[in-house]
Amino acid sequence: MVLRDVRPGVRNEAAVAAVIEALRGALGDKLQTGQAFREQHTHTTTYLTRQLPDAVVFVENSDDVKAVVRACSEHGVPIIPFGTGSSLEGQVNAPSGGISIDFSRMNRILRVSPEDLDVTVEPGVTREQLNVYLRDTGLFFPIDPGANASIGGMTATRASGTNAVRYGTMKDNVLAMTVVTADGGEIATGSRAKKSSAGYDLTRLFVGSEGTLGVFTSITLRLQGIPEKIGGGVCAFPSVKAACDAVIMTIQMGIPVARIELLDEVQIRACNAYSGLSYEEKPTLFLEFHGTDQTVTLQSEQFSMIAEECGGESFRWTADAQERAKLWKARHDAYWAARALRPDLTILATDVCVPISQLADCVAATHADIVENDFLAPIVGHAGDGNFHLSILFNDKDPADVARVEAFVERLNRRALACGGTCTGEHGIGQGKMSFLEEEAGPALGLMRTIKRAVDPKNIFNPGKILRESA
Amino acid sequence: MVLRDVRPGVRNEAAVAAVIEALRGALGDKLQTGQAFREQHTHTTTYLTRQLPDAVVFVENSDDVKAVVRACSEHGVPIIPFGTGSSLEGQVNAPSGGISIDFSRMNRILRVSPEDLDVTVEPGVTREQLNVYLRDTGLFFPIDPGANASIGGMTATRASGTNAVRYGTMKDNVLAMTVVTADGGEIATGSRAKKSSAGYDLTRLFVGSEGTLGVFTSITLRLQGIPEKIGGGVCAFPSVKAACDAVIMTIQMGIPVARIELLDEVQIRACNAYSGLSYEEKPTLFLEFHGTDQTVTLQSEQFSMIAEECGGESFRWTADAQERAKLWKARHDAYWAARALRPDLTILATDVCVPISQLADCVAATHADIVENDFLAPIVGHAGDGNFHLSILFNDKDPADVARVEAFVERLNRRALACGGTCTGEHGIGQGKMSFLEEEAGPALGLMRTIKRAVDPKNIFNPGKILRESA
Numbered sequence: 001m002v003l004r005d006v007r008p009g010v011r012n013e014a015a016v017a018a019v020i021e022a023l024r025g026a027l028g029d030k031l032q033t034g035q036a037f038r039e040q041h042t043h044t045t046t047y048l049t050r051q052l053p054d055a056v057v058f059v060e061n062s063d064d065v066k067a068v069v070r071a072c073s074e075h076g077v078p079i080i081p082f083g084t085g086s087s088l089e090g091q092v093n094a095p096s097g098g099i100s101i102d103f104s105r106m107n108r109i110l111r112v113s114p115e116d117l118d119v120t121v122e123p124g125v126t127r128e129q130l131n132v133y134l135r136d137t138g139l140f141f142p143i144d145p146g147a148n149a150s151i152g153g154m155t156a157t158r159a160s161g162t163n164a165v166r167y168g169t170m171k172d173n174v175l176a177m178t179v180v181t182a183d184g185g186e187i188a189t190g191s192r193a194k195k196s197s198a199g200y201d202l203t204r205l206f207v208g209s210e211g212t213l214g215v216f217t218s219i220t221l222r223l224q225g226i227p228e229k230i231g232g233g234v235c236a237f238p239s240v241k242a243a244c245d246a247v248i249m250t251i252q253m254g255i256p257v258a259r260i261e262l263l264d265e266v267q268i269r270a271c272n273a274y275s276g277l278s279y280e281e282k283p284t285l286f287l288e289f290h291g292t293d294q295t296v297t298l299q300s301e302q303f304s305m306i307a308e309e310c311g312g313e314s315f316r317w318t319a320d321a322q323e324r325a326k327l328w329k330a331r332h333d334a335y336w337a338a339r340a341l342r343p344d345l346t347i348l349a350t351d352v353c354v355p356i357s358q359l360a361d362c363v364a365a366t367h368a369d370i371v372e373n374d375f376l377a378p379i380v381g382h383a384g385d386g387n388f389h390l391s392i393l394f395n396d397k398d399p400a401d402v403a404r405v406e407a408f409v410e411r412l413n414r415r416a417l418a419c420g421g422t423c424t425g426e427h428g429i430g431q432g433k434m435s436f437l438e439e440e441a442g443p444a445l446g447l448m449r450t451i452k453r454a455v456d457p458k459n460i461f462n463p464g465k466i467l468r469e470s471a
Numbered sequence: 472m473v474l475r476d477v478r479p480g481v482r483n484e485a486a487v488a489a490v491i492e493a494l495r496g497a498l499g500d501k502l503q504t505g506q507a508f509r510e511q512h513t514h515t516t517t518y519l520t521r522q523l524p525d526a527v528v529f530v531e532n533s534d535d536v537k538a539v540v541r542a543c544s545e546h547g548v549p550i551i552p553f554g555t556g557s558s559l560e561g562q563v564n565a566p567s568g569g570i571s572i573d574f575s576r577m578n579r580i581l582r583v584s585p586e587d588l589d590v591t592v593e594p595g596v597t598r599e600q601l602n603v604y605l606r607d608t609g610l611f612f613p614i615d616p617g618a619n620a621s622i623g624g625m626t627a628t629r630a631s632g633t634n635a636v637r638y639g640t641m642k643d644n645v646l647a648m649t650v651v652t653a654d655g656g657e658i659a660t661g662s663r664a665k666k667s668s669a670g671y672d673l674t675r676l677f678v679g680s681e682g683t684l685g686v687f688t689s690i691t692l693r694l695q696g697i698p699e700k701i702g703g704g705v706c707a708f709p710s711v712k713a714a715c716d717a718v719i720m721t722i723q724m725g726i727p728v729a730r731i732e733l734l735d736e737v738q739i740r741a742c743n744a745y746s747g748l749s750y751e752e753k754p755t756l757f758l759e760f761h762g763t764d765q766t767v768t769l770q771s772e773q774f775s776m777i778a779e780e781c782g783g784e785s786f787r788w789t790a791d792a793q794e795r796a797k798l799w800k801a802r803h804d805a806y807w808a809a810r811a812l813r814p815d816l817t818i819l820a821t822d823v824c825v826p827i828s829q830l831a832d833c834v835a836a837t838h839a840d841i842v843e844n845d846f847l848a849p850i851v852g853h854a855g856d857g858n859f860h861l862s863i864l865f866n867d868k869d870p871a872d873v874a875r876v877e878a879f880v881e882r883l884n885r886r887a888l889a890c891g892g893t894c895t896g897e898h899g900i901g902q903g904k905m906s907f908l909e910e911e912a913g914p915a916l917g918l919m920r921t922i923k924r925a926v927d928p929k930n931i932f933n934p935g936k937i938l939r940e941s942a
Contacts, residue, residue: 113826114723115719115827117722117723158667158668159668160666168643169666171666171672171675181918185914186914187913187918188913190893191892191893192826193824193825193856193857193887193891193893193896194824194858195631195642195856195858195897196824197629197679197893197895197896198894198895198899198900198904198911198912199900199919199937200676200684200919200922200923200937201672201678202918202919204672204675204676205922208668208670208671209671213671248586252585254695256727292769295766298763298766353665353667354664355589355663356586357586385666386664387664387665387666417662420662420663421662421664422661422664422667422668425664425667426668427668428668429669437669440669440670441658441670443658444659445670447652447658447673450925450926451925454924454925455922455925466671467670
């Protein structure tokens with residue numbers, strides 16, 4: 001089901017040539033058409049087919065973005081915004097060619113207000129860059145999707161990650177942005193007020209729009225105080241069910257856990273092998289607590305009692321930074337450990353998200369599917385949000401293996417939808433999940449199409465993503 | 472500036488008659504056209520002119536809602552959703568007549584999942600009804616705008632209130648909803664997953680849309696565990712600036728205060744007079760802390776130190792429920808105390824919201840304006856969010872006084888916008904703030920119009936609200 005939507009789209013060679021000529025005149029060597037640049041700016045992170053843009057523009061400011069949008073709008077040529085290229089569902093592919101907008105030079109931090117706990121950045125700023133910049137203010141930006149993604153890309157995919165359970169997702173942490181719209185003008189979607197009831201929530205419309213409604217030129221984010229103390233812990237459980245029960249109780253009791261991550265026994269085994277560790281090869285929760293000495297201790301003790309009640313085995317925790325890094329090593333290495341299980345194979349990284357009451361059943365059923373069909377597919381979950389990931393290892397040169405994986409991914413998504421969940425908690429739709437979005441949204445898809453057509457009447461913004469063109 | 476937008480709109484008598492006839496046939500005496508019903512279902516909460524609908528339909532289920540939307544769509548007749556009528560900016564007025572949809576009979580709680588901390592309700596459920604229902608589950612719905620509003624109305628205006636500083640606004644607490652759209656079909660905007668990256672955020676598009684994009688038929692909400700312990704406190708400060716400094720430090724330190732409310736000295740004086748109390752007549756903060764015995768004590772002690780540092784006078788707090796109610800009495804009575812200052816006058820209740828670093832200056836400038844122009848206008852603020860309210864007492868029979876108030880409100884809004892804020896933190900735009908939204912949104916208003924036209928091409932959903940028809 002995945003490959004179907006990664007076919008090439010319709011190209012308009014004359015229009016593309018006209019745009020390239022116009023932009024070369026206006027922007028000089030900020031525009032690049034070399035093969036290496038084009039290849040760099042395409043999908044690279046899973047097995048989805050690469051689809052190259054015709055040119056890459058290294059924008060340096062809003063005016064550059066406007067110039068690209070105006071030229072592309074005039075000629076009806078696709079625009080594909082590009083942050084760091086770490087998206088997983090083909091969001092930066094160019095199925096109909098067009099212009100990739102590279103934001104790596106728009107990476108200034110425009111202002112910061114420690115009093116208001118907010119900051120305004122250009123879209124190319126990466127989360128690590130931002131946190132290094134903020135260190136002296138005592139503040140940090142909490143969203144951590146794993147990769148050192150750009151803030152623009154994280155906003156576009158409504159990213160989240162390990163500590164969303166405490167700090168929310170990009171939806172909750174973007175206060176406002178400026179966006180270049182289809183007419184080439186620039187709008188501000190909101191103010192710096194912490195809340196507002198002033199008209200439609202344009203900010204949230206653009207968060208998660210994956211470049212299909214406009215191009216961001218700045219983003220204002222909420223910040224958090226760096227916790228005085230951080231505690232970390234790890235606890236093995238006899239079953240996924242027991243681990244999920246501990247998660248549910250933790251959330252229900254309102255323990256403000258900062259991270260609560262589930263690794264299944266396959267993932268633990270991979271981590272032991274990869275890093276020479278000796279975790280028990282059982283479903284395991286990794287936890288992090290943010291607060292003061294007192295509250296971190298309190299939270300750890302509260303979780304300890306829960307873990308015991310759920311059959312957890314020897315919850316170990318520490319407020320020492322080095323010790324914590326050791327306890328968390330398996331979690332940090334998870335991706336590379338999975339990859340190392342079979343370096344000759346390709347990884348398909350996919351995610352779904354379900355109500356946490358359904359997490360144990362959904363993971364267990366997925367696990368049974370994996371065993372029954374003999375897949376190698378470790379599971380890592382942001383358990384506190386009911387969000388879990390699979391790293392499916394397979395041979396992308398073997399059409400039979402690809403077909404098997406696609407059928408498995410289809411079953412996974414149907415299973416998540418059947419229990420009230422969503423086909424993606426944080427990776428987005430891109431090209432890879434358009435068919436599942438159709439199943440999930442049902443008649444609401446029509447409203448998404450209505451909005452897309454109204455906001456982007458010429459379909460220049462990242463066409464062929466989120467919504468299938470054919471349907 | 473306010474009255475200008477409350478002029479009657481264009482009416483189509485024949486179309487209205489056709490809809491009433493059709494709906495009477497389909498819905499029998501669920502449709503009412505008596506004057507008393509029509510008057511009840513119009514704006515009553517400030518001095519904005521009442522504008523009556525032509526009929527009221529007491530819907531009992533989704534099918535009734537669909538019947539109304541289909542008839543009104545066919546004939547191009549306005550639909551005005553009505554919860555409890557507690558909105559403040561004319562949201563339930565019917566400037567062009569039409570059909571008021573009363574949700575009081577759609578007040579069922581459809582399902583609750585204590586494990587997932589969520590609940591699905593019909594739009595007519597009120598927040599007090601919901602919390603009474605939830606009591607045995609150990610959960611509660613935290614959003615508290617003061618009035619016993621309906622969940623549908625709170626969703627429509629993106630309501631918040633006193634404890635938004637800890638629990639967020641309706642934007643953060645609506646997981647999903649079902650909505651009848653302009654074609655008379657019903658869509659689900661999301662799933663029960665805690666987070667999702669699946670396509671456009673339709674949920675957030677409808678939250679705060681004030682009935683202008685569709686009619687809600689059910690709403691799924693996040694819930695919170697009832698705190699084991701609640702502490703309350705009160706502290707007077709030598710100036711608004713000092714009180715605001717204490718608020719900023721509290722937020723910056725990450726103390727998870729549940730409520731932090733500012734009353735200015737005029738409001739305190741009103742409360743003393745109204746309830747025979749003896750608070751010091753100074754700017755005063757009212758606080759509430761939610762947690763366990765330990766964390767409530769900890770938070771109270773932390774705030775106590777902050778208050779001292781900012782010149783606060785004798786922070787008093789308690790974890791005893793009765794004592795807490797006593798400490799908080801002035802805050803609870805604030806609205807009635809303001810009203811009692813001059814029972815012969817009318818109250819205009821208005822709100823703005825600014826970055827908290829700007830709160831002290833914005834309140835101080837507003838206070839100076841009040842003094843200079845001799846207004847009676849106590850100030851109450853949800854200080855932790857930078858959101859403050861004025862209850863402006865004036866003679867609505869005197870055109871000169873009305874003009875003076877309108878000019879004052881205009882200055883207030885311009886002041887909030889000038890310091891990076893918004894023209895409304897929680898009351899919404901309705902009719903009263905359309906001109907300020909235009910100033911605030913600037914070119915983004917065009918995008919709001921594009922969305923409105925695409926989603927509601929016949930302009931049947933609450934016309935004359937949020938976006939001016941003429942402009």
